Amino acid sequence: MIEAENLCKVFQDKKRGTVRAVDGVSFVCKPGEIYGLLGANGAGKTTTLRMLSTILEPTDGTARVAGFDIMKDAQKVRANIGFLSTATALYGRLSAYEMVQYFGRLHGLDEATVDQRIDALFARLEMNEFRDRRCDKLSTGMKQKTSIARTLIHNPQVMIFDEPTLGLDVMAARTIVQFIRECRDQGKTVIFSTHVMSEVEKLCDHIGIIHGGRLLAEGTLADLRQRSGLHDLEDIFVQAVEPHMAKETVA
Amino acid sequence: MSKSNILTVYRKELTDSLRDRRTLISMVVVPLLIFPVMSIGIGTFVGKMVLKAQAEVPTIMIINGENSPRIVADLKSDKEIQVVPTEPDYKQQIIDKKIRAAVDVPSDFDASLDHENNVGVSIYDYDGDLKSGIAAEKIEKHFDALQIATVKKRLVSRNLPPALVEPFSVKRQNVAPPEKVTGAAIGGFLPYFIIILCLVGAQYPAIDLTAGEKERGTIETILTSPVPRTEIVLGKFLMVLTAALCTGVLAIISMSTSFHIAKVVLSSSPEVGKALNFTIGLKAVAAVFIMVVPIAVLFSAGLLAIALMAKSYKEAQSYIAPLTILVVLPAVAGLLPGVEFNARMALVPILSTSLVCKEIVAGTYHWNYIAIIFGSTCVYAAAALFVAVSLFKREDVLFRT
Numbered sequence: 001m002i003e004a005e006n007l008c009k010v011f012q013d014k015k016r017g018t019v020r021a022v023d024g025v026s027f028v029c030k031p032g033e034i035y036g037l038l039g040a041n042g043a044g045k046t047t048t049l050r051m052l053s054t055i056l057e058p059t060d061g062t063a064r065v066a067g068f069d070i071m072k073d074a075q076k077v078r079a080n081i082g083f084l085s086t087a088t089a090l091y092g093r094l095s096a097y098e099m100v101q102y103f104g105r106l107h108g109l110d111e112a113t114v115d116q117r118i119d120a121l122f123a124r125l126e127m128n129e130f131r132d133r134r135c136d137k138l139s140t141g142m143k144q145k146t147s148i149a150r151t152l153i154h155n156p157q158v159m160i161f162d163e164p165t166l167g168l169d170v171m172a173a174r175t176i177v178q179f180i181r182e183c184r185d186q187g188k189t190v191i192f193s194t195h196v197m198s199e200v201e202k203l204c205d206h207i208g209i210i211h212g213g214r215l216l217a218e219g220t221l222a223d224l225r226q227r228s229g230l231h232d233l234e235d236i237f238v239q240a241v242e243p244h245m246a247k248e249t250v251a
Numbered sequence: 252m253s254k255s256n257i258l259t260v261y262r263k264e265l266t267d268s269l270r271d272r273r274t275l276i277s278m279v280v281v282p283l284l285i286f287p288v289m290s291i292g293i294g295t296f297v298g299k300m301v302l303k304a305q306a307e308v309p310t311i312m313i314i315n316g317e318n319s320p321r322i323v324a325d326l327k328s329d330k331e332i333q334v335v336p337t338e339p340d341y342k343q344q345i346i347d348k349k350i351r352a353a354v355d356v357p358s359d360f361d362a363s364l365d366h367e368n369n370v371g372v373s374i375y376d377y378d379g380d381l382k383s384g385i386a387a388e389k390i391e392k393h394f395d396a397l398q399i400a401t402v403k404k405r406l407v408s409r410n411l412p413p414a415l416v417e418p419f420s421v422k423r424q425n426v427a428p429p430e431k432v433t434g435a436a437i438g439g440f441l442p443y444f445i446i447i448l449c450l451v452g453a454q455y456p457a458i459d460l461t462a463g464e465k466e467r468g469t470i471e472t473i474l475t476s477p478v479p480r481t482e483i484v485l486g487k488f489l490m491v492l493t494a495a496l497c498t499g500v501l502a503i504i505s506m507s508t509s510f511h512i513a514k515v516v517l518s519s520s521p522e523v524g525k526a527l528n529f530t531i532g533l534k535a536v537a538a539v540f541i542m543v544v545p546i547a548v549l550f551s552a553g554l555l556a557i558a559l560m561a562k563s564y565k566e567a568q569s570y571i572a573p574l575t576i577l578v579v580l581p582a583v584a585g586l587l588p589g590v591e592f593n594a595r596m597a598l599v600p601i602l603s604t605s606l607v608c609k610e611i612v613a614g615t616y617h618w619n620y621i622a623i624i625f626g627s628t629c630v631y632a633a634a635a636l637f638v639a640v641s642l643f644k645r646e647d648v649l650f651r652t
Contacts, residue, residue, distance in 0.1 A: 012647075055474045056646055079477035088475065089468030093270040094263070105259045106476040134270075150472075 001189055002029040002052060002158060006061035009047050009213075021047040023213040024061070029191050029206065031157070034184050036204030037193040038237060044213035045193035046085070049162045052191065053083045066157045066189070079107060082151030084176075085162030092136030096127060096146040099135055100153050107154035114153070121149045141172040148179050159183045161192040165199065177203065197233045207233075209240045216240045252485075256478045260486025261493075264460060268490060274455045278494045282448050282502040286509035301381070308333045309351035309386030312341045314375075316356035322364075323356070325397070331389045345377050351386030352376045364401060441506060442539055442608030445499045446582045446601060449547045450554075452498025453491050454571060457554035460487045462567035470649060484643035488555055488636065495547040503536055532614075539608045542621070545628035546604050550578075552635035559642045562651050581605065597623045600631050 009022040022044045029035035039045045050056040052063055054074035063070045066080035090099050097118060104114035122128050125145045130138060135146060151159065161180060165173040180203055183190050194200060200207055200221075207224060209217040217224060217240040221233065228236045268274045310333045316323045327334045338344065341353040355373040357363070363370035372394055376387035402416055464470040473483060554571060561567035581602035597603045603624040610617060642648045 053475055055471065056650070075477050075479060078475060081475070083475040085471070086468075088472040090472070091263075091267055091469055092467065093267045098263075098266070102259070102263050103476060106256070106473075106478050108477070 001031055001067065002027075002035070002063065002065050002191055004028075004048070004052065004061070004063040007048060007051055007058050007063060008060035009044075009051060009056060010059040020213050022051065022058075025208075025210070025213070025215045026061075027206075027208050027215060027218060029189050031189045032184060032187045033205040034180060034190040034192055034203050035206045035208065036200040037191065037208050037210055038195065038197070038200050038233075039193070039210035040195055040241070043195075043210045045210055046162050047213075048210070049083075049085075049160050049191065049193055053081055053160050054078055055083075079154065080156050081158045081160055082154075082156040083160045083162070084147055084151045084164050086164065086166045088147065090135040090138075090143055090146055090150075093134060095132045095134055096138065096142070096149075097122075097131045099146055100149045103150045104153040109154060117153055117155075118149070121152055125149055140168060141175060144168065144172050144175055148176075156188070158189045159191070161190070163194055164192070165194070165196065197237065201233050209237055211241045211244050214244075216244065253478075253482060256482040257486045257489065260473075260478065260483055261489045264456075264487055264490035265493065268456050268459065268494065271455070271459060274459060274494065277455045278452045278498050279501060281451060282498045283505045285444070285448070286502070286505040287512070289509075304382045304385055307382060307385075309382060309389065310335045310349075311386055311390065312337045312344075312350055312353040314341060314353055314355040315358050316360060318358040319356060319361035321361045322397075326354070326356075326390075326393065329389075329393050332386065332393070342375060345375055345383065348377070348380070348383075351383045352390060354390050367405065441503075441612050442543070442605050443582050444506065445502050445539065445543050445608075446546060446605060447579060448498045448502045449495040449543060450550050450575065450578050453495035453547070453550045453554050456491045456494045457551065458558045458561075458564055458567040458571065460490060461555060461558040462561040463564050465561075465649075465651075466563045474649070480644050481640050484555070484640050488551055488639060491551040491555055492547055495551050496544070499540065499543055499547060503540065507536070535611050535614070538611045538616070538621075542604050542608055542611070542625060542628075545625060545632045546601065548632035549600060549628060549635050552632060552639045556635060556639040556642050559639065559648055560651075594623070598627050600628055604628060 004025055004027050007022050007025040008020065011019045011021055013019050025044070025048055027035065037045050037048065047056060051058050052065055052070065054070050054077050058071070065077045068076040068080065070077050091102075094102065100118050100121070101114055104117065105111075109117070122131055125148060127142070127145050127149060130142050133142075135143065138146065159180070161176075164176045164180075168176065177199065180190060180192060184205075192199075192203065204221070206220055207218070208215050209224075217227070217236070219227070224233075224236050225231055228239050230236050230239060268278075308331065311326075313323055313326060313334055314337060323334075326332065335350060341350065344350045345353060353375040355375070357370055357372070360370055360372070374387050374390050377383035403413060406413055406415060461470075464473070474480070476483075553574070557570050557574065558567040561570055578601055581599060582605045584602050584605070596606065597620050603620075607617065607621055607624050611621075
């Protein structure tokens, strides 16, 4: 379960001055559901997810992730999440096996459990062919599978995906999308950020439209359609975001 | 704090770094090669150059001396020099290195000698040019010998004993063992090279493990693990320290091996053999290493802190380059003759270590200074480590865009 309450993040930027990257974001994401955070570049998606995974500390507000407060129990939050984004790269000089093994150890698993889980994960993700190959020699698809294995080694309750398909080819992106579905089917809490409408339509049980650091609209796809009177998600997104963009332009 | 987490991070960083060619070069190849290249390679080259210059019979010109055939003939008969016909542009020929030197012998030199008048001789050479200097020395030697012979002749003609002009003789006797004489002279290089090489060895891992990780995007990956940031940075720090110390140890091994080989290879030349006739004791080597440990900690933590501020490998290198000069200067100052301890200097990091290690190599142990220097360097090292740990917890440092 993820419960975000009035999450805020303020940065000081040399050129832009004070920037409110996330401004009062609140939502709930339940186990067995996928929550899609939909927004353009710079909308505040990554900052929100980084706060949920305790990589960044909120300026105000808080969140409970897997039952732990991100401010008070950051370490326990990280022990219960799997975080995957295009920014979470692999160590190029380690093999796929060593990479996953390292994260198993960092999660405090004993060697026998690490080996057992790696065997199971590598078999499931069909990774045995390249298990001893260095990560910098892997194809994009192989790297994605290694990243997936890395996020699953400690069997987390909550999965956080920050634009996981960004820059991937069709086949690699399909692997990720399939993996996200499997996580939901296993009863995990899944939050997923993207700016690709089709992925949201295909995957998400709940959708939050974020812009300028604020959550502008939220609900199931059916809810959003009903409230906007529109069918196409792109039209719904534009309808939600456009008035704010106009205000920003005037300002 | 979990030791197990720190060790897990350390083990991974060690494996990772040992697969990095740049780290391996700076950590292993440079310290192993620098001393053989310097002591045997450059030593042999310079030695051969000096021997060649000494073996050469330099060409010289005699200026004036027209009415002094004795001295001219005397100079011409000296097999150490070769007198060539005089030309008016002798100074330019020395500059152009066509001849090595020239000697201005007054026309009445022979007559002045006979009449026991004082007469001046000038030698022209090219200051700083080895071969010209040797030529001038040979001319000087010739006139020195002539002077002694003339004085002796005059004393004999007056039935006077030689002790009249040489009432006593002075001879300097060295009491220091040969290893200490050379140790004091060249032993200063040992700590200097170890200090510099510790810095070189720590540089690449420090950059790779911080700015390099930012550039490759793995910093965010490690931050999603449940390991606290202090433990992550301590694991990284231990790896950088390992590289620094490993470079230092390899430098010591390489240096001692090189000197041993140099002794064997260059022993054919008695002068070079004499110069190399020294050993640095195991106790001194161990003491130097212990003194260098806090310096290595200071470098490792300092480099980590600086490299953390950068967002890319290149940027980190540009930050660290000026630091190298800051380290080299005090380390070099420790090599200068006449630079000696005082209490204030003992608090200057690097310089103090360089100075005390120079003394240790020469066999002198100032225990009070050693304690102050070791203690103060430990304090600086701890401060640098504290800064590195604090920086690793700052979002604006880790996610600088």
